[in-house]
Amino acid sequence: MTKTFPPALAVPTANPPLRRIFRVLRLALGLLILSAMITQIVDQVTHDAFKPVEYFAYFTIESSMMNVVVLLVGGLFALRMRRDTELFTSVRVAIFSYAVVTGAVYNLLLRGIPATGYAGLQWPNEIMHVWIPIFIVIDWFVVPGRARAPWRQLWLVISYPIAWLVFTMVRGAVSGWYPYPFLEPSGRGGVGSVLVYIVGIAAFIIAIASIAIGLSRIGVRRRVDQ
Numbered sequence: 001m002t003k004t005f006p007p008a009l010a011v012p013t014a015n016p017p018l019r020r021i022f023r024v025l026r027l028a029l030g031l032l033i034l035s036a037m038i039t040q041i042v043d044q045v046t047h048d049a050f051k052p053v054e055y056f057a058y059f060t061i062e063s064s065m066m067n068v069v070v071l072l073v074g075g076l077f078a079l080r081m082r083r084d085t086e087l088f089t090s091v092r093v094a095i096f097s098y099a100v101v102t103g104a105v106y107n108l109l110l111r112g113i114p115a116t117g118y119a120g121l122q123w124p125n126e127i128m129h130v131w132i133p134i135f136i137v138i139d140w141f142v143v144p145g146r147a148r149a150p151w152r153q154l155w156l157v158i159s160y161p162i163a164w165l166v167f168t169m170v171r172g173a174v175s176g177w178y179p180y181p182f183l184e185p186s187g188r189g190g191v192g193s194v195l196v197y198i199v200g201i202a203a204f205i206i207a208i209a210s211i212a213i214g215l216s217r218i219g220v221r222r223r224v225d226q
Contacts, residue, residue, distance in 0.1 A: 015082055015145075022143045023078030029135055030071030033064050036124035049118035057171070058179045059164055060106070063098040064128045067136070070095045074139075083145045089216060090153040096140045097157050097209040101201060103133035109182060140212060149216040157209040158202070165198065 015023075044050035055061060070091060077084055084092070106129040140146075172178040181187055182197045189196075 015078065018143050019078050019082070019145050022139055023075045025135070026071045026075035026078065026139070029132060030068050030075065032127060033068050033071070033132055036127040037061070037064060037068075040120060040124045043121050044118065047118050047120070049120070054177065054179070057168065059098075059161075060102050060128055062164065063095070063102055064132070066095055067099070067132060078143075078145065081145075084147050086147040086149070089147040089149045090156055092140065092146070093149050093153060093209055093212045093216070094157040094160065096136055096212050097205050098161075099133040099136040100208045101205055103129060104204070105180075105201065106130075110180065113181065141215075146216045149213045151213060153213065154206065154209055158206060161202065161205055 041050060041055070044055070073088070074084070074092070077088060106125075168179060168183065172183065178184045183194055185191045185194055187193070
């Protein structure tokens with residue numbers, strides 16, 4: 001005897017159109033980030049300006065490598081599944097927060113500051129600091145299929161920036177090199193200015209992550225109520 005379910009409990013198998021469209025975009029943008037990074041590295045190597053220990057110490061580069069993985073995995077998830085897992089949604093909250101902070105910090109604090117060494121090609125910078133953050137924000141707001149992110153995952157969002165900051169400041173104290181001028185204790189404003197930037201950016205990350213988690217929970221609750 002075949003067991004049947006009421007229509008309200010039936011689960012459709014087809015992915016929503018936006019999810020189908022963005023699975024292609026996620027894969028394409030993930031590969032675009034990878035090509036931008038490879039282009040930067042090749043360009044710097046060609047001009048004898050590539051320093052791996054410095055290049056891979058930038059928050060933008062590390063978060064961009066995360067973006068490559070998350071966008072490619074997200075594209076495959078959207079290809080095979082109607083909904084993301086709770087864990088993957090929590091990871092997307094972190095990536096969303098880092099993307100917003102990366103775009104804001106670059107365009108408000110760093111854009112226009114002269115390079116101290118070889119400037120290199122500019123289009124990879126624009127891809128990683130402007131267009132990818134914009135895409136990730138649009139992806140989060142318009143594409144269906146997010147799970148309900150738990151509030152406890154805020155620790156996941158803030159844990160990486162804290163670890164990166166501790167490593168960066170300790171390394172900077174030893175080597176004298178800091179990836180961003182606003183983190184230099186010997187710069188204008190001294191240690192006090194550095195602390196203000198650190199606290200401000202940390203609060204901004206937590207606020208953005210809280211908004212993302214709240215939106216994910218509201219969206220799921222509305223679907224359940226309907």
